[in-house]
Amino acid sequence: MGKLTRAVVFAVLAGVASLALGADAGGTWTATFDTQVGKQSYTYVFQVKGATLTGTAKGSLITDSVLSDGKIDGNKISFVEKGSYMGMALTFNYTGELKGDEIHFKRELMGFPAEEFDAKRSK
Numbered sequence: 001m002g003k004l005t006r007a008v009v010f011a012v013l014a015g016v017a018s019l020a021l022g023a024d025a026g027g028t029w030t031a032t033f034d035t036q037v038g039k040q041s042y043t044y045v046f047q048v049k050g051a052t053l054t055g056t057a058k059g060s061l062i063t064d065s066v067l068s069d070g071k072i073d074g075n076k077i078s079f080v081e082k083g084s085y086m087g088m089a090l091t092f093n094y095t096g097e098l099k100g101d102e103i104h105f106k107r108e109l110m111g112f113p114a115e116e117f118d119a120k121r122s123k
Contacts, residue, residue, distance in 0.1 A: 033117035
């Protein structure tokens with residue numbers, strides 16, 4: 001196998017490996033959306049290491065939260081936000097799909113109707 005062929009094979013394998021590890025969701029993301037208790041503005045800060053997502057969420061009504069159980073699978077994202085509202089502990093389950101500089105999220109809270117919204121990457 002020639003040097004050029006090996007370089008092409010390596011580049012293809014590296015590209016496939018990066019897709020398997022997940023999309024680049026790291027960084028700061030913002031969203032504003034309607035909820036059962038009114039409009040909320042959120043800032044999410046995600047760190048990605050391999051297929052694991054960690055980070056924080058800061059909402060306008062919910063206390064600052066640490067994210068747990070975060071996973072990246074291709075362009076699919078999921079995590080849990082544990083926060084509180086007026087002293088009541090809340091657990092939100094998120095699933096999302098990354099498309100470029102937007103993530104379309106579905107957020108569920110203890111049997112309430114799911115909230116769907118888009119978060120945008122901060123530049």
